[in-house]
Amino acid sequence: MVIGNIIIYSSIFFFLYISILSLLVLWECKNRIYKPKLRKNHPNVCIIVPCFNEEKTIVKTVHSLLKLDYPRDRLEILVIDDGSSDKTLERAKTLEKYTQVKVFHKPNKGKYTALNYGLSKTKAEFVGCLDADSFVIPQALGLIMPYFNNPKIMACTSSVKIHQAKGALQRIQKIEYIFGIFLRKVFALLNSITVAPGPFTIFRKRAFDKLGPFRHGHNTEDLEIAFRIQSKNYEIANAPNACVYTVGPSSFKKLFQQRKRWYSGLSRNAWDYRSLMFNRTYGDLGFFVFPSIFLSVLIFLFVSFYTIFQFTQYAIHRFIAWQAVGFSLNQFVFRFDWFFINTQLYVLLSILLFGMFFGIVLLGKKLSFTKSRTGKDFLFFVLFYSPLYFIWWLSAIQDIVFNKKNKW
Secondary structure, three states: OHHHHHHHHHHHHHHHHHHHHHHHHHHHOHHHOOOOOOOOOOOOEEEEEEEOOOOOOHHHHHHHHHOOOOOHHHEEEEEEEEOOOOOHHHHHHHHHHOOOEEEEEEOOOOHHHHHHHHHHOOOOOEEEEOOOOEEEOOOHHHHHHHHHHOOOEEEEEEEEEEOOOOOHHHHHHHHHHHHHHHHHHHHHHOOOOOOOOOOOEEEEHHHHHHHOOOOOHHHOHHHHHHHHHHHOOOEEEEEEEEEEEEOOOOOHHHHHHHHHHHHHHHHHHHHHOHHHOOOHHHHHHHHHHHHHHHHHHHHHHHHHHHHHHHHHHHHHHHHHHHHHHOOOHHHHOOOOOHHHOOOOHHHHHHHHHHHHHHHHHHHHHHHOOOOOOOHHHHHHHHHHHHHHHHHHHHHHHHHHHOOOOOOO
């Protein structure tokens, strides 16, 4: 019982501490959340769209770029087909009627090689990437570019949302992404962003001249490039009102493969850049964000295992009791009684933590001007996200232990 109390209270204290600190950071820096002033000049920008078997979405993706509120003669769109076996290339070629669009084909060697191929084909001052299953709002690029008035900023991320969430899995992802919008802005204010997502991150071209091109990064090149930028003491900004919509996996298998790749890539890239950890040179990234990410995962896994152990122990005791006195459905009848409400401190703190998480999701919606209703989505998230998260991380750890390589 003592060990159980230590686990419960330590976990609640840690997550309350992180939540309160994040809220305080956002409050203290509330005047720096957005960059409302647009640049007077419009530098040349190239958006690279790497694609592999994206025949269903490639046309819509490029059309969203063509609708960007940015001077046409300053915007270049490069579609890089990475050896697709469907009609992606054929449909992409129909877009070359627009003077801004150029389509290239290369053998399939991975997303990072497609991005590097695009880098070799442009001389633009700024280069962005957009996954071929994502769609940007017209104002997105104009909202991002003012951040580059700061010469130390080498990249700027957007707010990624789930496009037209329908099933339970996509609804869960919808809340997860909104929560991520809040976290990414807090990390940006702490100069500690750890991922430059494929859906519409803009880079200074000279960042690649200084640091080198994209790398394989354990199939997570967006994580690797973010770690590399931070390791050289450059900064990554975030424009929360620059929204991009991505199609979330709708099947358990696809979502499982995606998250296993993400978490395995995060762990492996973190090990490659372990010199950042607890290093004063890297400020909040080294002493707060980097350690907190992995400490939170370890705590979650520890609590999950403890919960499974407690539940198994309870099930065994109930089974023994049923053998002794017999099985009865009356044992499952719930009778509510105010007298038996659990008022222990950990219960009240858990309710507080849950309330803070709900508030953070609402803040994420506000930061990114999300107007869609999320009540049903939040319910799915609360019921199913924890077991899914546990499965994803357990599988990722298994792959790392057995040195298994993840595929796209």
